[in-house]
Amino acid sequence: MTIWYSENYTENCKFDIKVNRHIYSEQTPFQKIDFFESEEFGTFFTLDGFMMVNEKDEFIYHEMIVHVPMAVNPEIKRVLVIGGGDGGTVRELTRYEGIELIDLVEIDERVVRLCQEYLPITASKLDDSRVRMHFEDGIEFVKKYDGYYDLIIVDSTDPIGPGEGLFTIDFYNNCYKALNDRGILINQHESPYYENDAQEMKRAHAKLKNIFEITKVYQYHMPTYASGHWLFGFASKVYDPISDHKDKEWERLGLITKYYNSNIHVGSFMLPTYVQKMLENAQI
């Protein structure tokens, strides 16, 4: 018997992974969580049938979401992570000694607990003393702060289900307010290739452009997300990700990375023409 996990990228194409074992399945009040074991990607987990994290390429996503802002402002001390219950983003953040506080706000505690059990590769640093875990709605959480954080990372699912509110103007406005005057917002920014993803990419960019002084988008090669061409948004009050890139300072920290480096930091902001145009013409 062969079990295939299938993920629809659109109605007309899909990606299939041969699965050795369906480790665990649970319907929480928020979403369906499944863990699988596979030959090609190791252990992976899905939310409502979409690949979130696997052992083979999670390093790409988590390095790119964290090291880009940290190499622009190495003085970052207070970080808010919204979503990211797998712990991979927190793991990368804990590598910076200068960071004093990491608030992880994950609406679904079960994601965290199950990742601690089945996916230690990402969840292993959630017990770092600087990490405070909050199992509540990030949309409400962020409203309580004013000028407090140096960095907010929106490590969300796609804008359907529990992730939907993390792509709204109100939410982005509240993030702006919760950031201090040198604050940076990084968000999961979808993909330019398949129509639905591209729509969400454009909408997110148009909203952020109206709120933040500086809004850029950067790309990375993420083979297990639809099309493999995925983006993060870099929105900030004062820092430009290229002209304020502190490459030498970052390199002196001596962090060993597998995907991120000072070159790719720069190169990831250099976008194909068709993506640039989509972003320039983006409307809410």
Place this chain on the structure above:
Amino acid sequence: MTIWYSENYTENCKFDIKVNRHIYSEQTPFQKIDFFESEEFGTFFTLDGFMMVNEKDEFIYHEMIVHVPMAVNPEIKRVLVIGGGDGGTVRELTRYEGIELIDLVEIDERVVRLCQEYLPITASKLDDSRVRMHFEDGIEFVKKYDGYYDLIIVDSTDPIGPGEGLFTIDFYNNCYKALNDRGILINQHESPYYENDAQEMKRAHAKLKNIFEITKVYQYHMPTYASGHWLFGFASKVYDPISDHKDKEWERLGLITKYYNSNIHVGSFMLPTYVQKMLENAQI
């Protein structure tokens, strides 16, 4: 009834495309050629079951294989294309008025004739007066030349079947000889993500490094090739693709492109650390 075209990326994962119609199928002396019509990718064709070209994203591959060398040496006049029977590479080359001769050497005439019939989006410029078509083995063809070409583009399949000989030391040596003293070789350079592709990527790079003065690798986002993370090799006798990049000169030509631009030219050579390391440690 639903027909799915399935392509195995490895034994343990695959990509499936919903097909409206299997337009055509033929077994030639070299390979099996199939044409399909699909909602998501338009018309596409496969060789021995591997996606070669589709209407949705062929522009990415063909722009990146042609405009990178042309923006390094805009004086290129004589070009040899080996493989590339779909005509997409030739189409991009014909946009340069300065190019005087394009030799297209495709071992399988049926690829060309069928693309002319079913895939005019790529094959439409094969009747340009500067194009000479040769339906013969590129490995033998290139042996006949000495210091003749400014640019050789190896637009090949993977190193199995008819493409195998286009990844050998002998072949690369003959390309070096066929190029003039400012010659550039661009080759299809596989991918770093899945083990088999990564092996071929490393081997190709190790071979080229022993022959050419300058050997670099550049990447692009190609959603319909395995992993979406795909590479070309840039090997040359004198030109460095970054320090000799003639961005302003290229921009003055006024070519409209959808993927390539002067920024992505630079960014595409900025590789993730794990890819850099694979290339540095590559052995034949």
